Amino acid sequence: MNTIEKTKSQAERGRNLAANLTETQLNTRPDADTWSLGMQLDHIAVVLEQAVGEMEKALAEEAIPPGDPTAWKPNFLERKFIQMVGAQPGGRMNPVPKGFEPSEEPLDKHSLLVRYAAAHTRFLAVLERTQNADLKRIKAASAALPWVRFSLGAWFAAMAVHTDYHLDKAEKLQP
Known part of the structure; x- marks a missing residue:
C-alpha cells in the first residue's frame, strides 16, 4: 500500500472508530493516565496539523x-x-511534546471528525504534490524542535507509524 492509500485508509479507520459512538463514549477515559478514544483522534489531528x-x-x-x-x-x-x-x-510511552497534547476538554464529535478529516486532507495534498519528488532532498523541520530537520520521506513514514499507533490505541478503547 502506498503512502496516499495508507493515509486514506487511516482517515477512514479513525472516522469508523468514532462513527457509532455517543459523545460520552468518545470522551470516556478508562483512567486518569489513559486518553479517551476522542483524545487519540484529536492528538492525531494535532500532530498532522503541526507536521504538515x-x-x-x-x-x-x-x-x-x-x-x-x-x-x-x-x-x-x-x-x-x-x-x-x-x-x-x-508498552513504554514517550513523552508528548508541549503543544501536541490532545484537548482535555470534552470533545464535540462533529467538530473532532471535521478537524480529523481536514488534517488528513492537508496531508494528502502534500503527498499528492510530491508524488514525483526526491523525498530525501526536501527537508522539513520539526514543529516540536525546529532545529531538527528530516527528509519528507522520514516525515511521511513517521506520520504513518504514529497514526497507526494511536488508531490501535483508540481501537482498544471501543465499547
Missing part, C-alpha cells in the same frame, strides 16, 4: 526536486525517529 504545516513551509521555500519517491530510504537518525513515534517495547 512544516512540510508546507519546506515545499514553499524551494522548488520540488524531481525524483522517484519510492527510492527514499531512511538514514540512521530517521529510522530512530520513525521507531520513536510508534509503539515502544514493553
Whole structure:
C-alpha cells in the first residue's frame, strides 16, 4: 500500500472508530493516565496539523526536486525517529511534546471528525504534490524542535507509524 492509500485508509479507520459512538463514549477515559478514544483522534489531528504545516513551509521555500519517491530510504537518525513515534517495547510511552497534547476538554464529535478529516486532507495534498519528488532532498523541520530537520520521506513514514499507533490505541478503547 502506498503512502496516499495508507493515509486514506487511516482517515477512514479513525472516522469508523468514532462513527457509532455517543459523545460520552468518545470522551470516556478508562483512567486518569489513559486518553479517551476522542483524545487519540484529536492528538492525531494535532500532530498532522503541526507536521504538515512544516512540510508546507519546506515545499514553499524551494522548488520540488524531481525524483522517484519510492527510492527514499531512511538514514540512521530517521529510522530512530520513525521507531520513536510508534509503539515502544514493553508498552513504554514517550513523552508528548508541549503543544501536541490532545484537548482535555470534552470533545464535540462533529467538530473532532471535521478537524480529523481536514488534517488528513492537508496531508494528502502534500503527498499528492510530491508524488514525483526526491523525498530525501526536501527537508522539513520539526514543529516540536525546529532545529531538527528530516527528509519528507522520514516525515511521511513517521506520520504513518504514529497514526497507526494511536488508531490501535483508540481501537482498544471501543465499547
